[in-house]
Amino acid sequence: MEIIENKYFLLALTFGVYAVSKYIQKRTNFVLLNPILLSIAAIIIFLKITGIDYSKYKEAGAMIEIWLSPCVVALGVPLYQQLDEIKKQVVPILVSQIVGCLVGIISVVFIAKWLGATDEVVLSLAPKSVTTPIAMQVSELTGGIPALTVSAVVCTGIFGAIFGLSIFRLTRAKSAIGESLSMGTASHAVGTSRVMEISPRFGAYAGLGLSLNGILTAIVAPTILEWIM
Amino acid sequence: MLAFGELVVWLTGVRIPSSIIGMLTLTLLLKLGIIKLRWVKSTSNFLTGNLAFFFIPPGVSLMLYYGLIKSQWIPITVSIIISTILVMASTVWTYKLIRKSNGNHRK
Structure with missing residues (x-):
């Protein structure tokens, strides 16, 4: 033993x-x-x-x-490699990321509160759409339970990867770039890997959504949560 | 780079995770050519390619919160599902809307 x-x-x-x-x-x-x-x-x-x-x-x-934090720092390399791609459509990408980031945090907080979740749980769910190392750091910083955040992140990723494409069909947006981007925004690395299966070119956009929402959430979540909690 | 991030957080007291500051600084230094891509590329590929592995230990600590999850599983799952759908729809619609109006300007 x-x-x-x-x-x-x-x-x-x-x-x-x-x-x-x-x-x-x-x-x-x-x-x-x-x-x-x-x-x-x-x-x-x-x-x-x-x-x-x-x-x-x-x-x-x-x-x-x-090693989790060095992993986030390492995401700076793919971000650098995508800089030119971002520059070409900086306004639509940035604005949609900001909208997605805010919708993601605010909606989960209000729905969870409304359904009677305790504050600790609500704070742990707030960063659910971003990649785990970032989500955990946000959760720790705002007073959530990092372990619970991890499971919320994993569930969000799996849900998005499985149902994402059907959801996009319902939105009738018919924009492959927009959809890939949103997949990364909503369900981080797991969603990105799903898009990557379809095409590496679109996968890069999902990766962009993943990193941008990660950065945005890390920056705005602590402040927003202070306001709405 | 992470140590640098920690230092900035400590000095300025901003509520941003130190790793994000490290990541943005790395991107900036690559852009400025102070750090060369070939120095960091293989390390970065290794870390980002195996991102999932580093999630396991924090995930295992879930076993400590079994009771909490059991008692609140409805708000947890419902809010995650609805919020994920909302994020996907709002992001793709915003992107499309702005692309469309930008495109019209150029034409």
Whole structure:
């Protein structure tokens, strides 16, 4: 029993579970079998079955989590590579991102409050449309529960990736660039990977939506939440 | 770069995550040519390509909030679903509207 409580064993386990989940996703190509969701579920089940305390896993997790912020900094590189693309249509892209960002934060806050969620939960849901490292930092900064934010982010991503294309059909916008952009705005990396499957060119627009909404939300969310909470 | 972000946050007291400041600074330095793309490209590709992996540990801490989620799962799921639909529709409509009016100007 000793060895499975070792933090290096748990670290290796996390790597292994992630690799297997990615393989399963690749083989089945089934959106609901999202690698993040699968890995999280598998590790929680493992910890429950073996009775290992969460605090033991946290030691291993901390070694991975420390890389989250550098990941966000690294997103500066794709942003730089897309700068020329952004310049060409800077007004429509920026304005639609601002609208999407505000709608995303305000609507989730009001609906969750109206349905009786507690303040902690509402604050955790607010940054749900942006990529996890940013969402977690926003959640932590505003007084939400980062772990709950992660699950909200993952659910938002999976929902958007599965139903996004049908939703766009209903909006009758018929603009492939606009749709790809919105997919990144609404459901971050998971939505972006769905668009990437259709075409890498549109995938770049989804990536743009993902990074712009990430930046905007990080900048405006703390202030907006102070006003409307 | 992250350390630089932390420093700026600490100095100015702005409520923006330090990693975002780091990201924008990196973009700016690349644009100015102070940092060359080839120095950072492989590191960046590795980190952004495996973004999902780094989500796992914070996700696992969900097991600590099982009760909270169970008691409020309706507001959580309903607000996420409706809000996601609203974001998609509003973003794509705004984009289309502005593109259209811009296009007319040029013609």
